[in-house]
Amino acid sequence: MAHQVPMLELVDRLAIGNLVRTGGELVGPCPGCGGKDRFSINPAKGVIFCRRCDAKGDQIALVQLVMGMDFPAALDWLVGPRQELTPEQRAAQARKAEEHRRAREADAERRRQDAIALARKIWAAARPADGTLVAAYLERRGIRQRPGVALPRCFRFEPQARLVVPDDQRRGEFVTVHEGPAMLSAILDAKGQLTGVHRTWIDLGRPKGKVVAPHPFKAGEMVPSKKVYGSKKGGAIRIFTPRDAATLVMAEGIETTLSAMVARAIEGAAFWAGVDLGNMAGARLLGKGQKYEGLPDMSDRDAFVPPAWVRRLVFVQDGDSDPRLTRAKLLSGLRRARALRPGLTAAIVHPGEGIDMNDLLMGAPDVTQREGDE
Ligand SMILES: [Zn+2]
Structure with a gap:
């Protein structure tokens, strides 16, 4: 019964704020222990998880976390007493959840528009790709430009792009792991509008022509040498x-x-x-x-x-x-x-x-x- 309540509906009923949609999950501060992005909800799998505190589990775990209830009380809140509510109370509850859903979607759309604006700024500042390291990079990958034929216009060149990772110590801050030339590719949406850019950091000293940068905080891991800005949806x-x-x-x-x-x-x-x-x-x-x-x-x-x-x-x-x-x-x-x-x-x-x-x-x-x- 508890699992039949969709996670997103529950997020709205509980009015959990500040969650951002990333890769099919809602990510944000933990309702239990705070922070910035340590808490995630996976609506498809119906699970929650916090990197810091013990919060993890299903719909009931989420109610327990937000309402500070024990298991029986949370189960009651989720599926029990609803039947005992008057039609007016139920209507008020539905209205509140609907308001929260609208606010959540408006917030997500605002963040999306900000990300698209950043992608367009990056694109506008980049240079045409012909005669740059982009051609050399593609040649390294076995893709040779025919003489007299321009590179596809979806590619541009950036002489100096920063590759960053979130700082382990200072929340909201970033650490630069590499700075150098990059290939930029335009991502167009179904209407043909630029909504995102894809960046590949170039290092022709490497066999595959891409930057290899060790992760500063994760031993033995590499930072991906490519990144998408804006919206790819x-x-x-x-x-x-x-x-x-x-x-x-x-x-x-x-x-x-x-x-x-x-x-x-x-x-x-x-x-x-x-x-x-x-x-x-x-x-x-x-x-x-x-x-x-x-x-x-x-x-x-x-x-x-x-x-x-x-x-x-x-x-x-x-x-x-x-x-x-x-x-x-x-x-x-x-x-x-x-x-x-x-x-x-x-x-x-x-x-x-x-x-x-x-x-x-x-x-x-x-x-x-x-x-x-x-
Ligand atoms: Zn937590």
Whole structure:
């Protein structure tokens, strides 16, 4: 019974403030012990977690934490006494929850708009990519620019970009781990507006051309050499879109998408990078035994959907630690696209288990390409 109350509804009923949506979770101060971002709620899994105090568990644990109740009282609050409320009391409760939901969504939208404004500022300040380290970086990845042909306009160059991580000691502060040249890629939303940028820090002294920076606070860990600013939801990095294209080829990463493009995998196709697998997959149905089924949750309105001109959608699967899960996510995206674009055909291609398309291009052992139609 308690688990039937959706987490988001509960957040509104309890009027928990200051939570920010990041990667499918709500993150913010812990209602029990405060802080800034130590507390998270995963609505899909119906669980809460605090890094600092003992708070973790389900809906009842959340009520216990916020209301300071013991288990029986929290259970009562959640599913019991509601039946004993008068219709007026119940209406007042619903009204309060609705007000909180609106405030939460307005707050999330404000933060999104701020992030988009920052991404546009970064983009506006960057330089054209031709003749810069961006061309050299792509060449290092096996993607050679043809003489006289300009680089795709979705790329720009930044001579000096800061790579930062949150400070371990001072909350809200950041520590610079690297500063140097970067490749910037534009993320356009479904309407073709710039809503985000993707940054890759370049170091041609490294085999893959990317910066390798040890994490200052996590021993043995590296700081990712790429980062997205702004909003990627429903968006893509539109590398190449020929006139009259009817096929869209999409991989998660920029280098993989470019590799498929220079390999001339499909003539006349458009090549876009999906930026992140979650954006390509969208929310999935994750009931018992559904983890690998690849069933899209069609109530998700934020996931990537191909434009109406796309008649055939091809997802490129990368070498990955969990190929079964990756495939399930790609399937979910393809099925969502087919449901929303009647007549669309779709396929997943991958160069082989554990193999990265760009590694192939950079000279890894030759492997036969496989294609499985969905
Ligand atoms: Zn806590």
